[in-house]
Amino acid sequence: MPDTHSMTVAEAMGSIPAVIGERLGTREFARCFSDAGLQSDFHIQTGNYVPEVALDRFLHSAARSAGDDFLGASLAQSVSVQDYGVWGDYVLEAPTLLSAMTRASSIIHLHADNDTLKLRRRPKSVRFEYGFAERGGKGYRQIAMAALGPLTSIPRYFLGQSWKPQKLVSI
Incomplete structure (x- = not known):
């Protein structure tokens, strides 16, 4: 049986x-795509899926090329759930933050087939837990940091841009 990888929307x-691309320049940018086994135009192909392991390799290569162990953290500022097309639109069309988080959790499989997104309600808090299916790769650190952008964009959409999480935990 062939080894299959988790997929996510482009x-x-x-x-x-x-x-x-802007940070590294054309040549290094192309090398990062090559290292990942991706065509350089994959990200603009709406509706297509790519292996998550390729995203992991791409971000690992980019961080290495940039000489930045925290590249993912700076990338988080550039990504929002609003970038996720119909999936993100559906999440943000919810009437409340709690219902948006519930929607995101219940339809994560349409965004990434094996990722998990769990909503855990506590008496005085709500915990949102994201699990990247290919978390064993070299670029997982960058993926985890970059994922903060879309995850925090949902509460910020409802509560304002100044909202900050009380705590961030790597699971």
């Missing part, structure tokens, strides 16, 4: 390729 990269 829109998951949002503006990250443009930011990386």
Whole structure:
């Protein structure tokens, strides 16, 4: 049986390729795509899916090329759930923050087939847990940091841009 990898929508990269291209230049940018086994135009092909392992390799290569162990954190500022096309639109069309988070959790499989997104309600807080299916790769650190952008964009959409999470935990 062939080894299969988890897939995600191409829109998951949002503006990250443009930011990386601007930072690294054309030649290094192309090398990062090559290292990942991707065609350089994959991110603009709406409705297409790509292997998550390729995104992991792309961000690992970009961080290495930039010499920046925290590249993913700076990329988080460039990505929002609003970049995710119909999936993101459906999440943000919810009437409340809690219902938006519930929607995102219940339809994550349409965005990324094996990722998880769990909503855990506590008496005085709500915890949103994201699990990237290919978390064993070299670029997972960058993926995890970059994912903060879309995850925090949902509460910010409802509560304002100044909202900040109380705590961030890597699971």
